[in-house]
Amino acid sequence: QSALTQPPSASGSPGQSVTIPCTGTSSDVGYYNFVSWYQQRPGKAPKLIIYEVTKRPSGVPDRFSGSKSGNTASLTVSGLQADDEADYYCSSYAGGDMSCVFGTGTTVTVL
Amino acid sequence: QVQLVESGGTVVRPGGSLRLSCAASGFTFKVFGMHWVRQAPGKGLEWVAAVSYDGSTKSYVDSVKGRFTISRDNSKNTLSLQMNSLKPEDTAVYYCANNGLGYSNEYWGQGTLVTVSS
Numbered sequence: 001q002s003a004l005t006q007p008p009s010a011s012g013s014p015g016q017s018v019t020i021p022c023t024g025t026s027s028d029v030g031y032y033n034f035v036s037w038y039q040q041r042p043g044k045a046p047k048l049i050i051y052e053v054t055k056r057p058s059g060v061p062d063r064f065s066g067s068k069s070g071n072t073a074s075l076t077v078s079g080l081q082a083d084d085e086a087d088y089y090c091s092s093y094a095g096g097d098m099s100c101v102f103g104t105g106t107t108v109t110v111l
Numbered sequence: 112q113v114q115l116v117e118s119g120g121t122v123v124r125p126g127g128s129l130r131l132s133c134a135a136s137g138f139t140f141k142v143f144g145m146h147w148v149r150q151a152p153g154k155g156l157e158w159v160a161a162v163s164y165d166g167s168t169k170s171y172v173d174s175v176k177g178r179f180t181i182s183r184d185n186s187k188n189t190l191s192l193q194m195n196s197l198k199p200e201d202t203a204v205y206y207c208a209n210n211g212l213g214y215s216n217e218y219w220g221q222g223t224l225v226t227v228s229s
Binding site for chain 2: 001003033034035036038040045046047048051052053055057087089091092093096097098099100101102103104105
Protein backbone atom coordinates (compact mmCIF):
# COMPACT_ATOMS: atom_id res chain seq x y z
CA GLN A 1 0.00 0.00 0.00
CA SER A 2 2.70 2.49 -0.84
CA ALA A 3 1.56 5.75 -2.41
CA LEU A 4 1.91 6.10 -6.16
CA THR A 5 4.75 8.43 -7.13
CA GLN A 6 4.09 11.80 -8.75
CA PRO A 7 6.39 14.80 -9.17
CA PRO A 8 5.65 17.50 -6.57
CA SER A 9 5.19 20.19 -9.19
CA ALA A 10 4.70 20.86 -12.88
CA SER A 11 4.23 24.06 -14.82
CA GLY A 12 3.58 25.49 -18.22
CA SER A 13 2.62 28.68 -19.97
CA PRO A 14 -0.93 29.36 -21.12
CA GLY A 15 -1.71 27.34 -24.21
CA GLN A 16 1.06 24.84 -23.61
CA SER A 17 0.71 21.25 -22.45
CA VAL A 18 1.84 19.64 -19.23
CA THR A 19 2.10 15.91 -18.55
CA ILE A 20 2.04 14.45 -15.07
CA PRO A 21 3.38 10.90 -14.57
CA CYS A 22 2.08 8.56 -11.90
CA THR A 23 4.28 5.58 -11.16
CA GLY A 24 3.03 2.52 -9.34
CA THR A 25 3.86 -1.15 -9.42
CA SER A 26 2.89 -4.29 -11.28
CA SER A 27 0.33 -4.90 -8.52
CA ASP A 28 -1.66 -1.73 -9.06
CA VAL A 29 -1.14 0.66 -12.00
CA GLY A 30 0.62 -1.98 -14.09
CA TYR A 31 -1.97 -4.68 -13.48
CA TYR A 32 -5.34 -2.93 -13.58
CA ASN A 33 -6.83 -0.43 -16.04
CA PHE A 34 -8.45 1.30 -13.09
CA VAL A 35 -6.46 4.50 -12.86
CA SER A 36 -8.29 7.71 -12.01
CA TRP A 37 -7.20 11.33 -11.86
CA TYR A 38 -8.54 14.09 -9.62
CA GLN A 39 -8.23 17.85 -9.61
CA GLN A 40 -8.31 19.57 -6.24
CA ARG A 41 -8.46 23.29 -5.65
CA PRO A 42 -7.54 24.79 -2.25
CA GLY A 43 -10.13 24.11 0.39
CA LYS A 44 -12.29 22.04 -1.94
CA ALA A 45 -13.05 18.37 -2.36
CA PRO A 46 -11.31 16.53 -5.21
CA LYS A 47 -13.05 16.41 -8.58
CA LEU A 48 -12.85 13.36 -10.82
CA ILE A 49 -11.43 14.20 -14.25
CA ILE A 50 -10.30 10.83 -15.64
CA TYR A 51 -11.36 7.27 -14.84
CA GLU A 52 -10.37 3.87 -16.21
CA VAL A 53 -7.08 5.36 -17.49
CA THR A 54 -8.51 7.32 -20.43
CA LYS A 55 -12.20 8.10 -19.91
CA ARG A 56 -13.57 11.53 -19.06
CA PRO A 57 -16.72 12.09 -17.01
CA SER A 58 -19.39 14.23 -18.58
CA GLY A 59 -18.48 17.89 -18.45
CA VAL A 60 -14.72 17.47 -18.27
CA PRO A 61 -13.01 19.25 -21.18
CA ASP A 62 -11.18 17.12 -23.73
CA ARG A 63 -8.07 19.15 -22.91
CA PHE A 64 -7.63 16.56 -20.16
CA SER A 65 -6.44 13.16 -21.32
CA GLY A 66 -5.02 10.05 -19.71
CA SER A 67 -2.76 7.22 -20.79
CA LYS A 68 -0.78 4.34 -19.35
CA SER A 69 2.36 2.44 -20.20
CA GLY A 70 3.55 -0.36 -17.96
CA ASN A 71 3.55 0.74 -14.34
CA THR A 72 3.21 4.44 -15.19
CA ALA A 73 0.02 6.32 -15.92
CA SER A 74 0.02 9.90 -17.16
CA LEU A 75 -2.32 12.87 -17.22
CA THR A 76 -1.87 15.45 -19.97
CA VAL A 77 -3.44 18.87 -19.78
CA SER A 78 -3.38 20.54 -23.16
CA GLY A 79 -4.03 24.20 -23.91
CA LEU A 80 -3.23 25.20 -20.34
CA GLN A 81 -5.51 27.81 -18.82
CA ALA A 82 -5.15 29.81 -15.63
CA ASP A 83 -8.10 27.88 -14.25
CA ASP A 84 -6.09 24.65 -14.47
CA GLU A 85 -3.91 25.71 -11.54
CA ALA A 86 -4.63 23.10 -8.90
CA ASP A 87 -3.34 19.96 -7.27
CA TYR A 88 -3.71 16.76 -9.27
CA TYR A 89 -3.81 13.25 -7.83
CA CYS A 90 -3.80 9.87 -9.49
CA SER A 91 -5.39 6.83 -7.94
CA SER A 92 -5.38 3.13 -8.74
CA TYR A 93 -7.32 0.09 -7.69
CA ALA A 94 -4.88 -2.04 -5.73
CA GLY A 95 -6.58 -5.41 -5.79
CA GLY A 96 -8.22 -7.33 -3.00
CA ASP A 97 -11.48 -6.05 -1.61
CA MET A 98 -11.90 -2.57 -3.07
CA SER A 99 -8.58 -1.28 -1.76
CA CYS A 100 -7.17 1.73 -3.56
CA VAL A 101 -4.06 3.87 -3.44
CA PHE A 102 -3.54 7.54 -4.25
CA GLY A 103 -0.57 9.30 -5.75
CA THR A 104 1.55 11.79 -3.84
CA GLY A 105 0.03 14.70 -5.74
CA THR A 106 1.32 17.30 -8.21
CA THR A 107 0.80 21.04 -8.02
CA VAL A 108 0.31 22.51 -11.47
CA THR A 109 1.26 26.16 -11.97
CA VAL A 110 0.33 28.16 -15.04
CA LEU A 111 3.16 30.60 -15.62
CA GLN B 112 -28.64 16.57 -7.04
CA VAL B 113 -26.09 14.23 -5.50
CA GLN B 114 -25.09 15.16 -1.98
CA LEU B 115 -22.71 13.58 0.48
CA VAL B 116 -22.58 15.34 3.82
CA GLU B 117 -20.02 14.29 6.41
CA SER B 118 -20.36 15.08 10.09
CA GLY B 119 -18.82 14.17 13.41
CA GLY B 120 -15.39 15.73 13.09
CA THR B 121 -14.03 17.43 16.19
CA VAL B 122 -11.02 17.67 18.48
CA VAL B 123 -10.26 14.44 20.33
CA ARG B 124 -7.42 13.38 22.61
CA PRO B 125 -4.93 10.68 21.62
CA GLY B 126 -6.34 7.28 22.46
CA GLY B 127 -9.88 8.55 22.14
CA SER B 128 -12.71 7.46 19.86
CA LEU B 129 -14.88 9.20 17.32
CA ARG B 130 -17.62 8.22 14.91
CA LEU B 131 -17.97 9.96 11.56
CA SER B 132 -21.13 9.86 9.50
CA CYS B 133 -21.87 10.55 5.85
CA ALA B 134 -25.44 11.22 4.76
CA ALA B 135 -26.13 10.45 1.10
CA SER B 136 -28.90 11.77 -1.11
CA GLY B 137 -29.68 12.29 -4.77
CA PHE B 138 -28.49 8.87 -5.93
CA THR B 139 -29.24 5.20 -5.26
CA PHE B 140 -26.93 4.77 -2.29
CA LYS B 141 -27.60 1.05 -1.84
CA VAL B 142 -26.06 0.05 -5.18
CA PHE B 143 -22.73 1.79 -4.68
CA GLY B 144 -19.70 0.76 -2.71
CA MET B 145 -18.40 3.63 -0.60
CA HIS B 146 -15.00 4.90 0.51
CA TRP B 147 -13.44 7.10 3.18
CA VAL B 148 -10.48 9.17 2.04
CA ARG B 149 -8.51 11.51 4.28
CA GLN B 150 -6.16 14.43 3.82
CA ALA B 151 -3.83 15.59 6.56
CA PRO B 152 -3.26 19.37 6.73
CA GLY B 153 -1.11 20.44 3.79
CA LYS B 154 -0.67 16.84 2.65
CA GLY B 155 -1.99 14.57 -0.07
CA LEU B 156 -4.99 12.30 -0.30
CA GLU B 157 -4.91 8.94 1.45
CA TRP B 158 -7.42 6.15 0.91
CA VAL B 159 -8.62 4.90 4.30
CA ALA B 160 -11.38 2.32 3.95
CA ALA B 161 -14.06 0.95 1.65
CA VAL B 162 -17.26 -1.04 2.00
CA SER B 163 -19.21 -2.91 -0.66
CA TYR B 164 -22.75 -1.94 -1.65
CA ASP B 165 -24.29 -4.43 0.77
CA GLY B 166 -21.79 -4.06 3.59
CA SER B 167 -20.48 -7.60 3.23
CA THR B 168 -16.97 -6.64 2.13
CA LYS B 169 -14.70 -4.17 3.89
CA SER B 170 -11.11 -3.14 3.39
CA TYR B 171 -8.71 -0.79 5.17
CA VAL B 172 -5.35 0.84 4.75
CA ASP B 173 -2.78 -0.92 6.94
CA SER B 174 -2.32 2.07 9.25
CA VAL B 175 -5.92 1.93 10.50
CA LYS B 176 -6.57 -1.82 10.54
CA GLY B 177 -7.83 -2.95 13.92
CA ARG B 178 -8.64 0.64 14.95
CA PHE B 179 -11.19 1.87 12.38
CA THR B 180 -14.42 0.19 11.31
CA ILE B 181 -16.40 1.19 8.24
CA SER B 182 -20.10 0.41 8.07
CA ARG B 183 -23.26 1.45 6.29
CA ASP B 184 -27.00 1.56 6.81
CA ASN B 185 -28.76 1.35 3.46
CA SER B 186 -32.15 1.94 5.08
CA LYS B 187 -30.90 5.36 6.20
CA ASN B 188 -28.55 6.11 3.29
CA THR B 189 -25.73 6.56 5.75
CA LEU B 190 -22.05 5.61 5.78
CA SER B 191 -20.09 5.55 9.03
CA LEU B 192 -16.50 5.33 10.21
CA GLN B 193 -15.87 4.31 13.80
CA MET B 194 -12.40 5.43 14.81
CA ASN B 195 -10.81 4.07 17.99
CA SER B 196 -7.37 4.43 19.57
CA LEU B 197 -6.86 7.66 17.67
CA LYS B 198 -3.36 8.94 17.09
CA PRO B 199 -2.09 12.42 16.23
CA GLU B 200 -1.27 11.16 12.74
CA ASP B 201 -4.98 10.52 12.17
CA THR B 202 -5.51 14.28 12.12
CA ALA B 203 -7.04 15.06 8.74
CA VAL B 204 -10.07 16.11 6.77
CA TYR B 205 -12.10 12.96 6.18
CA TYR B 206 -14.08 12.69 2.96
CA CYS B 207 -16.68 10.11 2.01
CA ALA B 208 -16.91 9.21 -1.65
CA ASN B 209 -18.74 6.70 -3.81
CA ASN B 210 -17.15 3.75 -5.59
CA GLY B 211 -17.88 4.54 -9.20
CA LEU B 212 -16.80 3.23 -12.57
CA GLY B 213 -13.37 1.64 -12.47
CA TYR B 214 -13.06 2.21 -8.72
CA SER B 215 -13.12 5.95 -9.28
CA ASN B 216 -14.70 8.38 -6.83
CA GLU B 217 -17.21 10.49 -8.75
CA TYR B 218 -19.13 11.92 -5.80
CA TRP B 219 -17.40 13.49 -2.82
CA GLY B 220 -18.59 15.16 0.35
CA GLN B 221 -17.20 18.45 1.60
CA GLY B 222 -15.16 16.72 4.31
CA THR B 223 -15.11 16.84 8.10
CA LEU B 224 -12.02 17.76 10.14
CA VAL B 225 -10.73 15.42 12.80
CA THR B 226 -8.01 16.79 15.07
CA VAL B 227 -6.25 14.43 17.45
CA SER B 228 -4.40 16.47 20.01
CA SER B 229 -3.88 16.69 23.74
